[in-house]
Every structure is written in C-alpha cells, then in structure tokens.
Amino acid sequence: xxxxxxxxxxxxGIVGQVLACSLAKRNIDCEIVEIKDNFDIAGAGIxxxxxxxxxxxxxxxxxxxxxxxxxxxxxxxxxxxxxxxVVLAPPDINIVGxxxxxxxxxxxxxxxEVLHRRLEASGVPLRMGTTIEALNETADGIDVSFSDGTEGxxxxxxxxxxxxxxxxxxxxxxxDPEFAGFCNWRLVLPRPDTMDRPLWLWxxxxxxxxxxxxxxxxxxxxxxxASTTERPPQxxxxxxxRQKFACFGGPVPDLLKLDFGPEDVLYTVMEEVRLPAxxxxxxxxxxxxxxxxxxxFWAQGGSMGIEDAVAFADELEKGDGWQEAVAAWFDRRYERxxxxxxxxxxxxxxxxxDEESDEPKFFPPPVREMxxxxxxxxxxxxxxxx
Ligand SMILES: Cc1cc2nc3c(=O)[nH]c(=O)nc-3n(C[C@H](O)[C@H](O)[C@H](O)COP(=O)(O)OP(=O)(O)OC[C@H]3O[C@@H](n4cnc5c(N)ncnc54)[C@H](O)[C@@H]3O)c2cc1C
Numbered sequence: 001x002x003x004x005x006x007x008x009x010x011x012x013g014i015v016g017q018v019l020a021c022s023l024a025k026r027n028i029d030c031e032i033v034e035i036k037d038n039f040d041i042a043g044a045g046i047x048x049x050x051x052x053x054x055x056x057x058x059x060x061x062x063x064x065x066x067x068x069x070x071x072x073x074x075x076x077x078x079x080x081x082x083x084x085x086v087v088l089a090p091p092d093i094n095i096v097g098x099x100x101x102x103x104x105x106x107x108x109x110x111x112x113e114v115l116h117r118r119l120e121a122s123g124v125p126l127r128m129g130t131t132i133e134a135l136n137e138t139a140d141g142i143d144v145s146f147s148d149g150t151e152g153x154x155x156x157x158x159x160x161x162x163x164x165x166x167x168x169x170x171x172x173x174x175x176d177p178e179f180a181g182f183c184n185w186r187l188v189l190p191r192p193d194t195m196d197r198p199l200w201l202w203x204x205x206x207x208x209x210x211x212x213x214x215x216x217x218x219x220x221x222x223x224x225x226a227s228t229t230e231r232p233p234q235x236x237x238x239x240x241x242r243q244k245f246a247c248f249g250g251p252v253p254d255l256l257k258l259d260f261g262p263e264d265v266l267y268t269v270m271e272e273v274r275l276p277a278x279x280x281x282x283x284x285x286x287x288x289x290x291x292x293x294x295x296x297f298w299a300q301g302g303s304m305g306i307e308d309a310v311a312f313a314d315e316l317e318k319g320d321g322w323q324e325a326v327a328a329w330f331d332r333r334y335e336r337x338x339x340x341x342x343x344x345x346x347x348x349x350x351x352x353x354d355e356e357s358d359e360p361k362f363f364p365p366p367v368r369e370m371x372x373x374x375x376x377x378x379x380x381x382x383x384x385x386x
Contacts, residue, residue: 001319002316002317002320002321002322002325004028004029004155004316004322005029005153005154006031006152006153006154006155007023007028007031007154007155007156007158008031008032008033008132008152008156008157009030009033009160010032010033010131010132010158010159010160010161010165010167011032011033011034011159011160011165011167011288012032012033012034012039012119012126012128013162013288014111014115014288014305015160015287015289015308015309016032016158016160016161016288016309017116017118018055018115018305018306019158019287019312019313020032020119020122020124020126021059021115021119021124022058022059022309022310022312022313023124023313024122024124025058025059025122025313026313028316031126031127032124032125033126033130033131033132034126034128034129034130035129035130035131035147035161036128036129037129039116041112042108042186042266043107043109043186043188044108044187044188044219044266045105045106045108045186045188045211045213045218045219045221046106046107046111046299046302047104047105047198048065048069048104048105048302049103049300049382050093050094050095050096050102050103050382051095051300051303051304051306051386052300052302052303052304052306053096053101053102053103053104053303054095054097055303055306055310055311055386056306056310057096057100058310058314059118060118061118062096062100062101063100065101065104065106065111065114066100066101066104068106068110068113068114068214069104069106069107069213069214070104070105070198070211070212070213070214071105073092073101073102075196075198076089076092076198077090077198077200078197078198078199078200079200079201079202079363079371080200080201080250081201081203082201082202082204082247082248082249082361082363083248083249083250083361084199084201084248084249084251085250085361087202087363087368088372093379095382095383105219106213106214107188107213107219110213110214127146130146130147130148131146131147131161132145132146132147132157132166132167133145135157135167135284137282137283141153141155141283142156142157142284144157154283155283155322156283156284156285156322156326157283158284158287158312159171159285159286159287160287160288160309161290162288162290162293163177163271163273163289163293164177165273165286165289167284167286167290168275168286168290168291170284171281171282171284171286172281172286175273175274175275176273177271178271178274179229179269179271180269180271180272180295180345181225181226181348182224182226182270182348183223183224183225183226183268183269184222184223184224184268184269184270184296185220185221185222185244185265185266186219186221186265186268187219187241187260187264187265187266188213188217188219188220189217189255189264190216190217190218190258191212191214191215191216191218192218192254192255195218195251196212198210198211198212199211199251201252202351202363202367203248203362203363204247204362206222206225206244206245206248206351207222207223207297208220208221208222208223208245208248208252209221210251210252210255222241222244223270223296223297225352226269226270229269229271231267232267234262234263234267235262236262237262237265237267238260238261238264239262241265242256247360270296270348271293272293272295272341272345273290273291273292274292274341275290275291275292277330278327278330278334279291279330279333279334280327280330285312285326285329287305287308287333288304288305288308288309289301291308291337292338292341294340294341294344294345295341295344295348296344297347297348298340298343298347300340300344300382301340301344304337307333307336307386308329308333308337310386311332311386312329315328315329315332332386333386336381339381340382343374343378346370347370350364351364351366351367353366
C-alpha cells in the first residue's frame with residue numbers, strides 16, 4: 001500500500017464520488033470539493049454498461065442500481081432503422097458476474113442518489129460550493145488554496161472536474177473541449193406499458209434512443225448534426241426535437257406526441273477532451289471527462305471514468321511509491337480510454353456519412369458494417385480486465 005497523508009478530489013460527479021468511495025474502502029484518507037452549491041442533476045438517463053458495472057462492484061452499489069434502474073436479460077437492446085425495423089439484435093453478454101445485471105439504464109438523478117448514499121456511508125468529507133484556487137507543490141506534498149479562503153496540505157490532487165476542468169487548466173493549460181459536430185436532446189418521460197426493451201434507431205445523420213430507465217419512466221435521447229455550439233432559445237427545443245425525428249417510424253410518432261415542453265428537454269452540444277499522455281504531472285492527476293470526454297455513441301464515457309477511479313485506488317493499494325502507482329495506473333488506462341473515444345467518434349462519423357439519403361427506410365451502411373465487423377472484437381476488448 002502506498003503511504004499517503006491525504007488525497008484531494010476536485011469534483012463530485014460520477015468519477016469523483018466513485019474514487020472517494022474506492023479510496024475510503026482501502027482506508028486511504030481523502031476529501032472532495034465540489035463547485036456547485038447543491039446537486040441539481042439534469043433530467044436525463046445514462047446507460048451504465050458491463051464495463052462500468054464491473055468496476056462498481058468495488059464499491060458495492062451494483063445490486064441497488066439494478067433495483068432502481070432498468071435491466072431485463074430477455075429484453076436486450078435492438079438497433080432499428082429509421083422506420084423502426086430491427087437491423088441488429090445483439091445478445092446480452094454479461095461481464096459483470098453471475099447474479100448481477102449485465103448493464104443498467106437509470107435516471108442520472110437516481111444513479112447519483114445511490115452513489116451519494118454510498119459516499120455518505122464512507123464518511124468522506126465533501127465541501128459543496130468550493131473549488132481550488134491555487135496549487136503549490138512542495139518537497140513532500142502539495143499545498144492547496146480554496147475559494148472559501150481555506151488552505152490544506154495533501155499528498156495528491158485528483159482532477160475529476162469534468163469537461164471544463166479547472167485542475168486540468170492549472171497543470172495542462174490549452175486543452176479545452178473541442179466541438180464534435182453534434183447536438184443532443186434528452187428528456188425522461190412516463191413509460192408507456194407497451195415499452196419493454198431499449199431501442200436505438202439510426203439513420204439520416206441522426207440517432208434516437210428509447211430506453212426504459214425504471215418501471216415507470218423512459219429516457220428519450222436524440223442526437224443530430226450541429227454546425228455551431230451556439231444554444232438555440234430554450235423555448236424552441238421541444239419543437240425542434242419533434243420536427244427533427246418526425247421522419248422516424250416504429251414507436252416514434254406516438255412517443256413524440258407525449259406531453260412534454262421545452263422545460264423538459266435538456267439540449268447540449270457534444271464536446272470531446274483529448275488530453276495527451278500522460279494525464280499526470282507531479283502530484284496532480286486528471287481522470288474521467290476531464291482527461292478523455294468522449295462522444296456518447298458507444299455510451300461508454302461514464303464507464304471509462306468509473307474504471308479510471310477504481311483502477312487508481314487499486315494501484316495505490318498494490319504499490320509502494322506514489323510515482324510508480326500513478327505511472328502504472330496511467331499505463332492501464334490510456335489506450336483503453338482512447339480506444340473507446342476513437343471508436344465512438346468514428347461511429348458518429350459513420351452515422352453522418354450517408355445522411356443525404358432520402359430513402360424513408362434507412363440504416364447507415366457504414367454503421368451496420370462497423371457493428372457487424374467490429375462488434376465482437378470491440379466486445380472482447382471491453383471485456384478484458386481494466
Ligand atoms: C449526451 C450524452 C450522453 C451520455 N450518455 C452516456 C451513457 O449512456 N453512458 C455512459 O457511460 N456515459 C455517457 N455519457 C458520458 C458521461 O456522462 C460522462 O462521461 C460522465 O458524466 C463523466 O463523469 P465525470 O465525473 O468525469 O464528470 P462530470 O459528470 O462532469 O462531473 C464533474 C463534477 O465536477 C464538478 N466541478 C466542475 N468544475 C469544478 C471545479 N472547478 N471545482 C470543483 N468541482 C468542479 C462538477 O460540478 C461536477 O459535479 C454521456 C454524455 C453525453 C454528453
């Protein structure tokens with residue numbers, strides 16, 4: 001076990017909270033600062049796949065996630081064309097373990113609540129409404145000044161502060177998020193009785209996920225091309241979402257008629273962060289979206305961050321010196337996160353390659369080819385130890 005005095009975690013998102021729980025489990029002293037005053041988790045869902053769930057076994061929340069979210073081994077996801085006909089029906093592959101769900105789709109807020117209860121049980125101190133102001137590395141640690149006027153001395157500082165990471169900016173300036181050319185509309189709605197499995201429609205440069213996230217709710221998530229990062233007026237986003245996906249068939253026309261307005265829709269543009277190797281400098285380490293935010297076409301970004309966090313705690317537990325542990329962690333993570341980031345980006349490019357087709361019934365051939373050819377290889381790589 002690496003001997004450390006105290007670890008500071010910047011950011012209490014998914015990755016920061018998992019890291020805190022994982023460190024506390026190993027009796028490594030840590031604390032978190034979170035810039036927000038309170039957790040206002042946006043109304044959207046998230047699919048935590050086998051990769052993320054397998055890592056979450058470390059902190060013991062997978063069963064509870066399965067109870068709160070949606071998983072049915074008999075009803076695995078179907079990929080559909082624009083008219084809602086099944087193109088691919090992949091088998092349910094479980095890399096998590098016997099008796100556990102192989103993936104869980106869950107409301108983000110519900111996931112946060114499960115994770116946060118675990119964090120509270122771990123006893124790790126969390127300071128809300130606080131961020132870091134200055135980092136000063138000394139001979140035997142790192143001194144930190146905080147926005148609330150306090151100061152502290154730590155062994156390591158871990159930036160888990162997301163896309164616009166201040167920690168990253170302080171140690172690796174100039175690696176801002178890059179616009180990936182897509183935007184998305186996300187909302188959670190009451191789940192119709194007829195909806196029994198996740199569906200994902202692809203075509204005409206767009207995708208639309210229809211994903212149960214509990215017994216009573218589903219997550220509606222559309223992605224389309226965007227030429228600018230400028231936000232449209234919020235009052236227009238529900239209408240634009242309806243218009244954009246009006247050409248899709250199957251269950252879509254009925255779902256678009258459900259009762260929702262602009263206040264229910266979360267509109268964001270997609271951005272990537274590609275922090276070059278290594279993601280650490282001195283006693284500062286960057287992980288999760290702060291290091292490798294990916295396009296969500298593989299729905300793996302959160303899982304890669306969760307793996308970062310658990311692998312980090314594992315290396316501290318196995319190692320003797322912190323420098324060696326940090327280097328070993330980075331070797332474990334870089335290629336794997338890059339594989340997901342590159343693959344997910346390529347899927348997005350393949351989606352838009354045939355967007356000009358005016359066939360009403362359509363599934364992008366490059367996406368079909370990619371899924372058919374690389375599907376098994378990708379699954380094998382993701383199933384490998386993290
Ligand atoms: C449209 C979309 C769909 C997605 N779908 C999926 C999916 O289905 N499955 C999946 O696995 N992933 C998905 N992802 C990716 C996933 O959401 C992210 O990878 C994940 O949330 C990253 O977690 P994080 O903790 O690194 O960052 P964040 O979730 O961004 O958390 C960062 C935290 O740090 C805090 N913070 C920020 N700045 C500071 C500061 N200066 N000081 C202190 N605290 C600070 C923030 O307030 C926040 O609480 C999706 C992403 C998008 C955009």
